[in-house]
Amino acid sequence: MRDFTSDRIKEIKPSGIRKFFDIANKIKDCISLGVGEPDFDTPWHITEEGIYSLEQGKTFYTSNQGLPELREEISKWNKRKYNLDYSPENIIVTCGGSEAIDIALRACINPGDEVIILEPNYVCYEPDIILAGGVAIKIKLKNENEFRLTPEELEEVITDKTKILLINYPNNPTGAIMTKEDLEKIAEVIKKHDLLVISDEIYSELTYSGNHYSIGALPDMRDRTITINGFSKAFSMTGWRLGYVMGPKAIMDQMKKIHQFVIMCSPTISQYAGIEALKNGDGDIEKMKKEYDKRRKYLLKEFDRLGLPCFEPRGAFYIFPDIRKYRMTSEEFATDLLEKEHVVVVPGTAFGDSGEGFVRISYAYSLDALKEAVRRIEKYIGSLNFKAGNYCTFDE
């Protein structure tokens, strides 16, 4: 029989650390710091609005682009929060940020176009680029730059095939952010080479020093920026599958076709809940953010005490400690910690090769769970003796 599967899909590599995930998901009494989603309940007034929409029989398709009232609120919210200027016509409501990333890439990429992504990164970028027929070009970000992109690093990889820069700040997995000044330098390079930016800002509300700055709000950047955001992280609504993408009209018109033919529309119930979130959810965000910040500070203090080096992450809910001094690969460290102390952390290599030497620790857990985890990690690293000759592949 013929091989019926697609060559392009076969090009997508399965995750190399599947084995580690399998072990982690089998151990029952472990403390997991491996989850990349909020641990808070969706605020009740938002959930209640979803239920109310069901009671009213709003169980049918909405317009493809999303409810006009919701797009109106998204437009206002982004103007108010980040000074982003997108009218409701320039917004598509999507099934989470994930769909937004996919349709944004597909609407822009021609075969062979190069898309620059920053490693370590969230897992879907490269596969989505391959699906769209593009080529992913990776920049390995550096710990000493606190995993921010520098204009020099960007310049270095730009070729005449480069079309798009895809960035994600606040960042999963590192917790890094980029300030307005950092972004201004990048924007200069973008304009000079006539590139497009896709900015995945799903963690924007979880910024702990000052406010998040959006690259699309910089002068002359609005028309060359696609901004992606959503409800999952800000309002603790991951399961509602509600996100959105905003961009220049010419690109949105193309994107709309993909969304229409693949998804039709985002879940109606979620869209009604989303309106309530944007209208009356500021207090919820503040409350959750305060709690995350407390945990973030706690972990930083404790890791400092344990001598586990890590830069201060100012966004998202991740800490990305450097474990290179233990002379183990990330996966070895994570597997060993799991087997000996039953604590799950995610090896940095889950987010690309340049995550080697680091582990991602999520603080989307109660302070009590974090305290117990720190106790176990302390015990574990206390037991590590720095065995020379242990296999390790990273550059120091």
Place this chain on the structure above:
Amino acid sequence: MEKELLGLIEHNAKMTVEEIAEELVADPNEVVSLIAELETKKVICGYDTIINWDKVTEEKCNALIEVKVTPQRGTGFDRIAERISKFDEVDSVYLMSGTYDFMVIINGRSMKEVSSFVFEKISAIDFIQSTATHFVLKKYKDHGVSMADKPIAKRTNIVL
């Protein structure tokens, strides 16, 4: 700092001085003296524990009593309220707007005990016109805390 401190301990009286100090980025000694000051001023009036008595075998009975009174010249409602408040069985006394004057919350051991307390003690106070007793059948939420056993949410160990 006063407001922040009160906000912190309002729903968690068990917070240690060190924890409060860390949260407020303050010196523990400062926290101790502030708490002492607030206690003296009766801003902090006491420390309660929220107990789900339904889970304990001992019998408990709560009732809300609506009380109508005739206010007294000179002291208005205050003197009557103070008299009602003196009984150990009385948990709370609130002056209300609406069709009655006081809401009195009673803690007793049984319906019988509560009823006789209302007949014999409350109704017998001067200037009380009438009472209406409502027994609590089940508490679902008390002092901001849900009494239901929340199932422990099962989260997977890894989500990227």
